Amino acid sequence: MKQVVEHQSDILVIGSGAAGLTLALHLAENSKVILLSKGPLSEGSTYYAQGGIASVFDEEDTIESHVSDTLVAGAGLCDPSVVSFTAENAKSAIHWLIRCGVAFDKEENKDGHISADAAYHLTREGGHSHRRILHAADATGKEVQVTLQECVRRHPNIHVMEKYNAIDLITTRRSNPPDNRVQGAYVWNRDSEQVETIKARFVALATGGSSKVYQYTSNPDVASGDGIAMAWRAGCRIANMEFNQFHPTCLYHADAHNFLLTEALRGEGAYLRRPDGSRFMPDFDERAELAPRDIVARAIDFEMKRLGSDCVYLDITHKPADFIIKHFPTIYQRCLEFGIDITKDPIPVVPAAHYTCGGVMADLHGKTDINGLYAIGEVAYTGLHGANRLASNSLLECLVFARAASEYIKSQLHKVPMPGNIPPWDDSQVSNSDEEVVIAHNWHELRLFMWDYVGIVRSDKRLERAMRRCSMLQQEIEEYYQHFRVSNHLLELRNLVQVAELIIRCAMDRKESRGLHYNIDHPNKSSHSKPTILQPDP
Template identity: 70%
Template sequence: MNQNKHHITDVAIIGSGAAGLSLALSLANHCKVTVLSKGALTEGSTLYAQGGIAAVFDKKNDSIESHVEDTLDAGGGLCDRDAVHYTASNAKKCLKWLIEQGVPFDMEFDSKGKERFHLTREGGHSHRRILHAADATGRAVQTTLISQVQAHPNITLLENYNAIDLITDKSLAKKGKHVHGLYVWNCVDKKVETIAAKFVSLATGGASKVYLYTSNPDVSSGDGIAMAWRAGCRVANMEFNQFHPTSLYHPELQNFLITEAMRGEGAYLKRPDGTRFMKDFDEREELAPRDIVARAIDFEMKRLGANCVYLDISHKDKDFIIEHFPTIYAKCLSVGLDITKEAIPVVPAAHYTCGGVMTDFNGRTDLDNLYAVGEVAYTGLHGANRMASNSLLECIVFAHAAAKDILSKIDASPALEALPLWDESRVTNSDEEIVITHNWHELRLFMWDYVGIVRSTKRLERALHRVELLQQEIHDYYANFRVTNNLLELRNLVQVAELIIRSALERKESRGLHYTIDYPEQNENPTPTILTPKSVAALQ
């Protein structure tokens, strides 16, 4: 038996990005918290978020209602208005909390010499309402929150721990729908361990690693969505995968994102011949929402047979560019590209999972004592397309809401009970790692080709057939060999891929991030796509 640790905590949080760390800090003065990080504590999507966080600080020229309307418009008629209003209404309060934690948002002086936050604008926003820390806002948020959690005596940090599965009433052969803890893979010691917890929160981020080209770090493998699904939770709107329009196209800097704020500050998208093209697709031109811009780029690349298009801000003052985009300037310069003098080659890349595990406004899922916060969750905020700089905001707003709900219940929680040990008595070490490598590549390739920016029913059906075959192969492999990090991620990715494909097949229209050539028009009165484990099981 390769298991030798049993952890006990009040709240177990799976994930160490903005959502997980904000939740931990909001709880830790009142209970014991354990935070799991699949890799290093810094490694996650939050660290790489460049643009900023949306909140109404300029009440003279902006309003919460304007933030709401912009979000609803970007969401393509599928946002939950109440969820949008709740998020926008709590935005300023949550940003002030981040400021209190020490996040160094950029400042400027007004005409009277008074210091204020520098607000930028991004695609889909009608006003300047984006607080940012240069072009590395996520890094500022992540490093600040890490310093706070590391100093808190009630927070235990488990780095290099990969969650395997939730332990529920069903796991204990009991009737009910409670979560009691989880099994985790200690990536360093190569052992399965158990965590017993009164409450568990998923804060694992999205699933963009299911695609061949992505702006996300390697850890974004849909773990929380897959675990919740296996435990019996519903998921919603998994067909809406946001492709960021502008990821750097360069062999030495793969996955490097060029922030949308660059277009907000006046950068132009151009064809290889130097002509602009966004005016041919949308009256908002470069400031159109991401789905429109990504499809426009995809269309131009396919029409011209081009490997990329170009994002050009070189017409702006050199000092302005370096001051506003120091990270991008330095990164591009490291490969010989001076963005103050030349255009940046860019392509779309899978960026954000707009659907996820269904929750209420307190982060509660279908299972008692299980919460989901951040990109892993479906709150109704994003609809058919996420508006820029609403993602980190969602993490903070719903982390605070979940913390409040958990603390209202924690004193009445029953005592923790003994959990069953992980059973690996009938498995062996694998001598076929090539199977994982091959399946991994095949999955990401056909998801990119068949379930990407532009889809068709035939492509989706072909993808579903392939994913079902892969699921069987991976299930057999998982049943016979000891777990490894790559196997766990592949198992989760193939599950999430199935959910994306089934959701896409259910939507008989084109809306937001889901565009299909077989149903190019929009339906009246659209509704979210909701999948339940029982209904999908009946189809298999």
């Protein structure tokens, strides 16, 4: 008889980026936490975030200005109360990071030295009216990730489980639908290739976004929409999935896998140029290269299609070489590996799927529709980003909402008992797959038609085609899932095809163009726009 492996903890945190690590550290003060990571602890979007974290540190800047810039970028779909809450709590969240050991860049004095009381160096990115981006050179995410994961590994109340895929949430939905409560999750141990059970009083989804649903993405391989798909299957509402942010500038090179070129390059004066060397952003927006990402991405897409060009170019060669190398050392070194000296050569770039603005509906405490289930970071829809995310508000959201969720969970800990017996995973009726090629084929088809039909520019006909193909894939994948044992690729494919359906449904419901959603059949903004909310079947 096969041994059943069950784990137990006060809180299960699924995801190990900035949101998950921050939540775990705040909760571990007085409870036991299991932190689940699909790959190695550092393999998430946070580690690769280059730009920085937005917060008001300059005396000439104001919280009201940060709020205003966020609302403008969100194109009328942000929740103003959520935006204000985030901006007001930004500075304290940053100070908590600093106390944890995160080293943000500081201003040098005239002699090139940095004094102990030096001010933090602030940069500016697209959509911001002031310099308010704290950063650690051009590898802010790495600095945050490494610092926080070291704190997590040292904490006696946090048990880290690496190389585990969450399969599905365990809830009381079937036994008590009106009071649906989360009880834990089934997880797949990638080393033993066995399904295990984690029982917990509270579960938090911090699984990131779903940009892997597209053929070209700046995200790491783990960004497969797992939390969104699991929450939907468990009974949570999902909102605004049509708003997928395409980062305008990813390195275009056959051997460069998912390498993003930070917004801060344009913030420090880099120009976007056509292959003939001419600038084009002033033709599209008065803010030129500092326009919000959706405008810049569409402009690049338009120019590439108009010219039949494989890419455009990002050029910062007019700045001093030492300035470039000092402020963008990671990009400088990485590009050199591909024979591109950014102090002398324009950088070939293309847009790529980068950020999921929609997600699992959650309130200011991260609470979802299921009792005891929380969603924080990119997996969540809170109303902060609206129809487009303002640059460097993403890591900020992770920090602010993780702390808010932790405070609420702490207040509820004494009220919630540990769940009782949970049925073990039953795979007695399935077998090992002998046709892995089916997964590979469906994987490729899904990402290709999402890129072609549900990408930067959409149409009603493209969306209808995408939905037909998505429905066919769903049927095939679900049948496959019912008959064969789980694997990493099967679990991710199952989640991605579910997320694809949610994106397409939201896009079909929105009969206008706004923010990141642009439909050539509905090119104008509606005067009465609201979030797109999908409700799962009971």
